[in-house]
Amino acid sequence: MLHLPADQGVIIGRLFSRETFSAIEEMTAAEAARLVDSGGAALIKDYWGAYVAVHQSDDVGGYSIIRAPSGFLPCYQVETHAHHIWASDLHTLSAAGIAVSKVDWERLYEHLQWPDVRRRHSCIDGVSELAPGSARTVSGHEAGDRMLWEPWIFVHPNMAIDPDQAVTRLRDTVFASVSALASDYQNIIVGVSGGLDSSIVCAALTRGGHRFSCLTMATTDASGDERRYAASVAAVAGVPLAAHQYAVDNIDLSRSSAAHLPRPVGRPFLQELDRAYAAEICKTGADAIFTGNGGDNVFCFLHSAAPVVDRFRQEKGLKPAWNTLLDMCRVTQCDIPTMARAAFKLSRTRPSLVASEPDLTLLNAACAVLAQSAPLTPYMDRGAGRFPGKLAHVRLLQRIQNFVEGQDRTTFPPMVPVLLAQPIVETCLRISSWQWCEGGINRSVARRAFGGFLPRQVVHRTSKAGPDSVTAAAFESGRPKLRELLLDGLLRQNRIIDPVAVEQALSSARTSRDQLLYRILDLADAEAWARSWSAGSSDSALGR
Structure with a gap:
């Protein structure tokens, strides 16, 4: 914790210099005054990290609380008639005597209807969240929010990095950022999949001289066995690799891996990943978990004609746009006429500022949420200008927000998705x-930036396997349990699901072979999550 001079405030978490990437252990009186006088804007501009800052405001007795744009350190709020209470997790709130266990069924329905959009209000009644990159100023009973960081500042053409410098700038920034985040830890476990993103994390840790080991998960069949790729990454880094196999029999569909969080964002296979991490932490004494989660989002992994339109509008020429059209045909395995039609249609269409389309699959349509509550980060309210590719990039960043928080901190060390720095x-x-x-x-750009630091077979991979076979097996063997969970559970009691549609899906042999099984498992996780909170339900919260 960093205390500002003259008792002006505190910064909880870790703070790094924007210029040098070194850890900030103290601030001068002038630096603290600049932070306070700017309302927190100077903190966002001059520093970065995993922090929540609290400083005095101009009002007598007032204060502002600021959350870092990365969102690495959560910041939840409960309001009562007399208090604004802040905490990084719900365990801390409960330990302080704050009752936070009543499920907000309307917000839960909304979460399931728009699963890609994180909302300001959580699915626990009375618990809201401070948006990453925002400040909330509290004075008496009044509170107001301001966004201090938004992606649109950086997508403007005037901010574009020279194409000749992009590779070097990305490489240098990743190396410096990952090394800075690693400086707090003595022994890191990196979850590696054998894909590009987690391999880049390993390259950055190796370059920084940090101590780490790797962990990879494999299915019993070849479809999800990435061990040879993960082994090549570990070999180049010169670090040990622990390989664990998913065991379907160990997956308990009545338990949510997100039971410690105020939203059901778990997946059944994550139970096995948690088990593997716990085993390696016990064995190695690791004090942090680093992942490449969000790499696809940060590195702008698009499957549309949007980059074609962006280039045509920015460079004002058919030849550059034609080259990008050919590139996107290769990326998407699409033919030229189809991509050209898609680009033309997109260029004639006003960009949609909707963060995500609703998904009513297996939900009770009669209870659908018609008016969405406020998103956690209102990026789409500000518009995207003329560049649909950049809009899509921002939307990708918004969609990863549900997966930034890690495992239960009462059991696991910090999990840091470092590529989201x-x-x-x-x-x-x-x-x-x-x-x-x-x-x-x-x-x-990422492949070219790190090609010299990674195994060739990893650099040139364009896709990788996952735990799909484990998920399908868990669904198939768990049909009876899923039927009990969903047809006799809280989601049905609270009119969230369509029981007839769920029964039909569970009875169909086709379900285990299509995308519907993922929806059923998401609903089952939401049911398990709701049961875990409802077991200690209370209708009140500290004097509310």
Whole structure:
């Protein structure tokens, strides 16, 4: 914790210099005054990290609370008639005597209807969240929010990084950011999938001379076995690799891996990942988990004609746009006429500022939420200008927000999705959307930036396997349990699901072979999550 001079406030978490990437252990009186006088804007501009800051405001007795744009450190709020109470997790609120266990069924329905959009209000009654990159000023009983950081600042053409410098700028920024975040830890476990993003994390840790080991998960069949790729990454880094196999029999569908969070954002296979991490932490004494989660989002992994339109509008020429069209045909395996029609249609269409389309699959349509509550980050309210590729990039960043928080901190050390660090995100936003697909390969800038630090077979991979076979097996073997959970559960009692549609899906042999099984498992996780909170339900919260 960093105390500001003259008792002006505190910064909880870790803070780094924007210029040098070194950790900030103290601030001068002038630096603190600049922070306070700017209402927190100077904190966002001159520093970065995983922090929540609290400082005095101009009002007598008032204060402002600021959350870092990365969102690495959560910040939840409960309001009572007399207090504004802040905490990084709900366990801390409960330990302080704040009753936070009543499910907000309307917000839960909204979460399931728009699962890609994180909302300001959580699915626990009375618990809201301070948006990353925002400040809330509290004076008496009044409170107001301001966004101090928004992606649109960095997507403007005037902010674009010179294409000749993009590779070097990205590489330098990733190396410096990951090394800074690692400086707090002595022994890191990196979850590696054998894909590009987690491999880049390993390259950055190796370059910084940090101690770490790797962990990878494999299915019993070849479809999700990435061990040879993960082994090549560990070998180049010169670090040990622990390989664990998913065990379907260990997956308990009545337990949510997100039971410690105020939203049901878990997945059944994550139970096995948690088990593997716990085993390796016990064995190695690791004090942090680093992941490449969000790499696809940060490195602008698009499957549309949007980069073609962006390039045509920014460079004002058919030849550059034609080159990008050919690149996107290779990325998407699409033919030229189809991509050209898509680009023409997109160029004639006003960009949609809707963050996500609603998904009513298996839900009770009669209870659908018609008016959405406020998103956690209101980026779409500000518009996207003329560049649909940049709009899509921002939307990707918004959609990863539900997966930034890690495991239960009462059991696990910090989990850090390091590629979402503020300097990395800002650098990537300043790289034009068409550069990410140059050469007809996705995440092209990242591949060129780190090609000399990774195994060749990893650099040139354009797709990777996952735990799909485990998920399908868990669904198939768990049909009876899923039927009990969903047809005799809280989601049905609270009119969230359509029981007839759920019964039909559970009875169909086709379900285990299509995308519907993922929807059923998401609903089952929401049911397990709701039961875990409802077991200790209370209708009141500290004097409310």
